[in-house]
Amino acid sequence: MLTCKPASDPESSPDAMASRRMLLGSGLALLAGASLLAGCGSAPRKTRTSQRRRSGPAGTVPLRTSTPEVAVINPVQIDATLRExxxxxxxxxxNVPYSYGGNTLEGGFDCSGLVQYVFSGFAGRALPRSTAQWARASLPRDIGQLQRGDLVFFNTSGTSFSHMGIYLGNRQFVHAPSSGGVVRTDRIDNSYFAPRFDGGRTVFL
Known part of the structure; x- marks a missing residue:
């Protein structure tokens, strides 16, 4: 069963990993030393593009506003007192390792497996497993109404609702991003996730 496609963020994409391997094979130590010295010598140059994209704290960009709709089927309903x-x-x-198909602290998590683990025992029913199933089993929530514990979705693979996480407030969320990575927190409005944002949803009453 399809669970959650890994988010192909720049830190863990195949191209980035291949580039790192090539650097290792051709004298990484020398290059790293030169880079460090260059980085200490001057601040990064600000371009008009990076200044134009910023809309809040440094490094943030506007969220995608055109988000997909999905029919709600048999929504999960959890008491709001369980948010925290x-x-x-x-x-x-x-920091638990990413594991495709994983949904336990011992075996690791993929993104929807993390969500299933978090809400297990709260709903008194079988929970969705895939990201698409979670989207159909939750109610849409306007970005301005998102609360801690709500769900956030992203299109990271060319398919709507292909990645998800749990909202923490202040535009931050926790998720299991990709192979070779670990469960971590990120901003929904960073340069990778903001243009891929598929909206927020909730399972809380």
Whole structure:
């Protein structure tokens, strides 16, 4: 069963990994030393493009506003008093390794497996497993109404709702991003996720 396609963020993309391997094979130590000296000598040059894209704290960009719709089928309904417990469970998973199809602290997580783990035992019913199933089992939430514990979705593979995480507030979310990575927090409005944002949704009553 399709669970959650890894988010191909720049830190863990195949191209980036291949580039790192090539650098290692051709004298990484020398290059790293030169880079370090160059980086210490001057601040990064600001371009008009980076200045134009900024809309808030440094490095943030506007969220995509055209988000896909999905029919809600048999929504998961969880008591809103459990929001903070859900967030605490999600944060306990930070630094657990990514594992495709994983949904346990011991075996690792993919993105929808992390969400399934966080809400297990809260709903009194079988929970969705794939990102698309979670989208159909949750209610849309306007970005200005997102609360801690709500769900955020992204299109990271050319398919709507292909990646998800749990909202922490202040435009931050926790998720299991990609192979070779670990569960971590990121901003929904960073340069990678903002243009891929598929909207926020909730399972809380």
């Amino acid at each position: 417990e859900a967030v605490a469970r999600a944060l306990l998973a930070v």
